[in-house]
Amino acid sequence: xxxxxxxxxxxxxxxxxxxxxxxxxxxxxxxxxxxxxxxxxxxxxxxxxxxxxxxxxxxxxxxxxxxxxxxxxxxxxxxxxxxxxxxxxxxxxxxxxxxxxxxxxxxxxxxxxxxxxxxxxxxxxxxxxxxxxxxxxxxxxxxxxxxxxxxxxxxxxxxxxxxxxxxxxxxxxxxxxxxxxxxxxxxxxxxxxxxxxxxxxxxxxxxxxxxxxxxxxxxxxxxxxxxxxxxxxxxxxxxxxxxxxxxxxxxxxxxxxxxxxxxxxxxxxxxxxxxxxxxxxxxxxxxxxxxxxxxxxxxxxxxxxxxxxxxxxxxxxxxxxxxxxxxxxxxxxxxxxxxxxxxxxxxxxxxxxxxxxxxxxxxxxxxxxxxxxxxxxxxxxxxxxxxxxxxxxxxxxxxxxxxxxxxxxxxxxxxxxxxxxxxxxxxxxxxxxxxxxxxxxxxxxxxxxxxxxxxxxxxxxxxxxxxxxxxxxxxxxxxxxxxxxxxxxxxxxxxxxxxxxxxxxxxxxxxxxxxxxxxxxxxx
Numbered sequence: 001x002x003x004x005x006x007x008x009x010x011x012x013x014x015x016x017x018x019x020x021x022x023x024x025x026x027x028x029x030x031x032x033x034x035x036x037x038x039x040x041x042x043x044x045x046x047x048x049x050x051x052x053x054x055x056x057x058x059x060x061x062x063x064x065x066x067x068x069x070x071x072x073x074x075x076x077x078x079x080x081x082x083x084x085x086x087x088x089x090x091x092x093x094x095x096x097x098x099x100x101x102x103x104x105x106x107x108x109x110x111x112x113x114x115x116x117x118x119x120x121x122x123x124x125x126x127x128x129x130x131x132x133x134x135x136x137x138x139x140x141x142x143x144x145x146x147x148x149x150x151x152x153x154x155x156x157x158x159x160x161x162x163x164x165x166x167x168x169x170x171x172x173x174x175x176x177x178x179x180x181x182x183x184x185x186x187x188x189x190x191x192x193x194x195x196x197x198x199x200x201x202x203x204x205x206x207x208x209x210x211x212x213x214x215x216x217x218x219x220x221x222x223x224x225x226x227x228x229x230x231x232x233x234x235x236x237x238x239x240x241x242x243x244x245x246x247x248x249x250x251x252x253x254x255x256x257x258x259x260x261x262x263x264x265x266x267x268x269x270x271x272x273x274x275x276x277x278x279x280x281x282x283x284x285x286x287x288x289x290x291x292x293x294x295x296x297x298x299x300x301x302x303x304x305x306x307x308x309x310x311x312x313x314x315x316x317x318x319x320x321x322x323x324x325x326x327x328x329x330x331x332x333x334x335x336x337x338x339x340x341x342x343x344x345x346x347x348x349x350x351x352x353x354x355x356x357x358x359x360x361x362x363x364x365x366x367x368x369x370x371x372x373x374x375x376x377x378x379x380x381x382x383x384x385x386x387x388x389x390x391x392x393x394x395x396x397x398x399x400x401x402x403x404x405x406x407x408x409x410x411x412x413x414x415x416x417x418x419x420x421x422x423x424x425x426x427x428x429x430x431x432x433x434x435x436x437x438x439x440x441x442x443x444x445x446x447x448x449x450x451x452x453x454x455x456x457x458x459x460x461x462x463x464x465x466x467x468x469x470x471x472x473x474x475x476x477x478x479x480x481x482x483x484x485x486x487x488x489x490x491x492x493x494x495x496x497x498x499x500x501x502x503x504x505x506x507x508x509x510x511x512x513x514x515x516x517x518x519x520x521x522x523x524x
Contacts, residue, residue, distance in 0.1 A: 183220060310322075334398070
């Protein structure tokens with residue numbers, strides 16, 4: 001009975017697809033009956049609520065002006081004290097709650113907020129809407145992180161200054177460093193500053209999971225109080241993500257509801273252990289796990305950089321979901337920076353732009369490589385196609401190129417390949433030598449490889465030098481893995497032809513499987 005070839009499986013579990021594929025989409029459909037109901041209610045509720053909101057803002061701005069009068073324009077240098085702090089914590093909070101009431105919000109508070117001495121930082125999640133600012137009001141107007149440009153915003157600039165925010169500047173290359181130092185300084189001020197409230201996800205999601213927490217809230221190594229946000233309403237009108245409703249539509253739909261419930265739950269403070277103080281990513285991960293368990297949702301390794309890749313995918317005429325790769329996991333395990341992933345996306349787009357759904361089929365894969373579908377190419381395709389659905393998406397492409405192909409692109413492998421092509425050993429490959437080997441290797445005697453030859457022969461000399469061969473392999477790493485896969489298949493088939501040598505065949509297959517598994521794996 002013929003032996004079955006052992007492929008490079010099982011896959012590394014940590015690189016499998018996440019529990020939630022796209023946490024940045026809001027695709028809730030509204031029925032016609034619900035829409036009609038919203039319109040009828042909106043005719044009366046929207047004008048009334050807009051008037052009430054305007055009245056509250058009219059009262060809020062003078063109070064904010066009095067509180068911030070003669071205060072530094074570029075942010076707080078020293079914490080507010082005395083009557084200023086009292087007005088922030090009491091008067092501004094009351095006006096803010098009145099503003100949310102005017103919008104139709106019903107706020108339910110669970111748990112107990114601890115003092116800044118017990119937990120200097122409040123970590124709020126999930127972050128899914130611009131209405132999440134309610135957490136700041138329920139917490140008594142703690143400090144937040146805000147862009148410095150926001151202070152110059154008419155009307156709202158004065159109100160933002162009452163939060164005594166930690167400021168971030170897009171024009172300052174050292175802004176991130178200064179922000180972290182400011183958060184750490186306030187967190188260790190022993191109660192002089194208000195608590196610092198941070199949304200550690202850094203961007204809005206659809207609340208289906210918790211994405212990667214940024215480290216800013218966890219670098220100081222001080223106790224953190226997790227704060228959970230829930231919107232337990234029959235219809236979700238508040239979620240505002242990268243794909244879905246516009247901000248105006250979200251606001252109008254919310255104003256058209258009789259009321260919108262929001263729950264703010266203060267969990268017990270999380271006190272970091274010594275290993276967590278020394279490792280902010282570990283601290284952030286464990287706080288996230290604690291919050292996810294309380295919410296009953298999974299965690300994923302998506303982050304804001306995935307959103308940037310989504311936008312890039314859209315600009316490259318690919319479906320926006322193409323850019324979702326779980327950036328935190330991919331960048332850590334494959335040692336890739338965002339710029340590198342952006343280049344990989346551009347390369348993928350050049351291949352997949354003509355493919356339905358933005359995924360590559362085996363026929364398209366063969367066309368891109370300018371080769372026919374054959375056993376070696378089919379096995380390479382199977383190595384890329386991690387979920388076995390018959391197509392390669394961008395995430396699979398990135399993993400495949402960096403784990404499977406680039407390690408096969410070593411100088412020794414390329415030299416061996418070049419020597420096999422260079423039949424007469426003159427240090428260059430002619431078109432006839434190139435044709436002969438590829439036709440034999442791929443089992444297609446009538447295949448025309450002139451176009452592929454000319455692409456490798458960059459200087460048009462009619463011969464391929466080793467430097468040209470190496471440069472082409474560097475920019476097309478799929479070919480190196482295709483070549484090594486072909487050699488493995490040839491070796492395997494040769495073993496099968498040896499009669500009575502099944503024990504040796506099994507041993508070599510085991511070694512091959514080990515090598516393949518290692519090539520498809522990096523340490524967790």
